[in-house]
Amino acid sequence: MTMVPQPWPEPTAEVARAVRARFHGREMPLPVAVRDRFGELFADVEFASAFGVTGPSGWSPGRLSLVTVFQMAENLTDRQAAEAVRDRLSWAYALGLDLADTGFDHTVLSEFRSRVVAHHLEEKVLDLLLARLKEMGLVEAGGKQRTDSTSVVAAVRDLNRLELVGESVRALVETLAAAAPDWLAQVIDVPGWSRRYGRRVDSWKMPASKTKQDALAIDYARDGFALLGAVYAPEQPGWLRELPAAQVLRIVLLQNYTRTTARNGREVVKRREKNTEDGDGLPPGSTRLASPYDTDTRWSAKRDAFWNGYKVHISETCATAADDAGRTEHVPPTAKAAAKTPRRPKPDRAPRRPNVITNVATTASTLPDSKALEGIHQSQQRRGLLPDEHYIDSGYPSAELITGSAARYGVALITPVLLDTSRQAKAKEGFAAHDFTIDWENHQAVCPTGNTSTAWTPNIQNGVTKTVVSFAALDCIPCPFKQQCTTAKSNRRQLSLHPPQMTEALRHARARQQTKDWNTEYVLRAGVEGTIRQAVAVTDLHQARYRGLAKTHLEHVYSAVALNLIRLDAWWNGHPLDRTRTSHLARLELRLAA
Incomplete structure (x- = not known):
């Protein structure tokens, strides 16, 4: 298939008049607003590498990208999207089509997706939108962002x-x-x-x-x-x-x-059985195929959830009114006419910029969240949108990531780290690891009773560099706190330490997350749950449309672009963020409690 990059045609006067007349006195639909605000959002030249110079001519890839975004915004099938191109005035306006245009066959969309995936252009549309928003001052590097993941069920049948x-x-x-x-x-x-x-x-x-x-x-x-x-x-x-x-x-x-x-x-x-002594058991779930028609999907479990598919990680900006204090609202030149329309005033508590999805990562369902964070930061760095503070839940951080993110990317992870799981820490009796004083220079530790360690042994545990610190049995046996401190058969206490910087980072994080200020600040992360809920309601995020990790990721990227456009349109029209509905019974309970 060949393609000669060409600028998009402007909306015809006939279509423009019909659109303005049909929606007179009302808000313009999303496709019209997108064309008015952004013009040619996805230029054909950005997709030139996926098309040859010989062969039959194809439909404009830039406009097919926009069609796919609108398809995700309305959760349409390929047939419905192709029909919308033919019979909807708003789509014809956005794509620059005249009334006589016959559109394309619905199979073109499938061929387009396959070509985009084959040439690794899945994220191109999100890159282009974010670059445009950076020019408009609606998104920038620094500030605060938040990330969370959710399950995605593959587009195949579940098989035992x-x-x-x-x-x-x-x-x-x-x-x-x-x-x-x-x-x-x-x-x-x-x-x-x-x-x-x-x-x-x-x-x-x-x-x-x-x-x-x-x-x-x-x-x-x-x-x-x-x-x-x-x-x-x-x-x-x-x-x-x-x-x-x-x-x-x-x-x-x-x-x-x-x-x-x-x-x-x-x-x-x-x-093969699950547990065998001769080593002929089943392979790990991360490598075990779950379907002959999708070799990327895997069975996975998280708490009470059990699914066959993938995971998707969504990152978004989360500016607050205090963060945006002093910033003036930006009005793009292409939207001056629309800006003349009176808008409802925004509540003072609302930020002056909308929350924008900055990255979408689709991974195997068996991949731990902590293994996905490095790739997320790399994508944000490539787009020039690394945050200063990254709000994530306890599934993402580790001692290595807390220090590594700050050193490599300048990103501070705002996250609850797992507390000390040792017996002493759980029972709050005896001495937990943080009660010991570590002398890194002299390679020794001192216990709360004043005894000094006798062994300092660096080793590798589960691929992580650690140091095992041991105390002498002659010191531990007569200690009055021995029963609370250690029950080891060797009659001596041992500590397993991360490298110095990681150990101190963990201790600082664990101490800080016990404070009221930290908990008040961390509330900001909860907003990403609403983003996931919006993605599920609008684009059916929990159910993959296509087979294979690459095409599922393409679906998620185009869905993210659709959600960003929906949010921008609502923000430009002065619609506040949706609030959780409160039932009459809940209101009665609050009134009685007051």
Whole structure:
């Protein structure tokens, strides 16, 4: 597909008159407001790397990007979005189309997304919008931002282990039946396999007894190994083994079964179990495939939630009225006419700038939040939008991140760190780690009773550099506080310390988060929960539209742009932030309590 970058056409006079007449005396719809405020928001030249110089001409990628943003803003399907381009005046106005324009087929949107993902341009639209907002003075580096994550359910069916193996065999059979039907007819008993794999495995009832389920699992495995054996045979065409479905089946069988040869030469196939002493157990959940149709999705659990999919991390600015004190409201030149319209005054408590989503990160569901924070800061640095203070929950920080974020990015993490989980700290009896005085220069520690450590041993624990400090048993045994201080069989107290800067940072953070001022300040983080709720309500964030991590991330980026435009439109029109509704019963309770 070829594309020659061209400027967007201006809205035709006929369409403009019709729009102004239809919405006379009312607020303009979002597409009209976006075109009036931003003009050509996504220029074609920004997507030139994804299109060739020869071949059939395609629709403008910049305008397809805007269509996709509007699609997310209204949670439309591809068919509905393509129809909206044809029959909605507001969309025609935003895209610069005349009344005779026939639009495009809905499949163009799918092809566009695939091309954008293939050329790693998923975040281009968010980059362009944020760059424009920086020019307008609505977002800038520094200040305060907050981040939180939520679950995303993949666009595939949930399968248990038995169903996964059967469906993986069926997926390869279906692929071979389409790609090499004559070859497949010579390899399998087509009528027999059709009875077992003709329908989706989860569409019929599985055996109730465990014995029959285990027998069916072995049958699936034997069929899968036999089919792969034929595909990987040396005399067969090499392209067969390159089929994605063949690669998936190979991995699924490897992760769920062991295959050995007995002394009598008979092949023995066994299911892997969760816990085995011989090391033939199931692999970690982070590497275990959960669907033959989406190799990126993983099963994960968080507290009471259990889902098959991904996680998305949303970061946004969170300026308060005090932060924006003295700042004058910026009115873009393109919006001077709109600015003449009287607006309702904003409440004094509202900030002078809207909260803007500055980054969206989509990760595997099994990736801890702490592992995602470095990538979030890198993206914010690339956009020139690193905050001074970053408000996050306790799932993100670690001693390494608290010190590393400040050193590498100049970002202070405002977050509750996990408290000391030692027995002494929990019981508040005896001596916790923070009660010991650490002499880093002389490599020793002093306990509250005055005894000095006798061993200072650097080591690596779970990939983290730490130091184990030990006291002498001769000092600990006669100590009157021994029972509260240590119950180790070695009769001596040990401490596991992070490097000096990290240890001091942890101690300072734990002490500070016990103060009233810190808790008052940290309340600001809670607002990101409202952003996630808005994303779920507007774009159905919890349910992925597409398969694969890359396309799911594209969905999240375009959804973030849609939410930003919705917020900007509401802010420009003087609409205050929505407040949580209070029921009549709750109001009665408050009145009685007063």
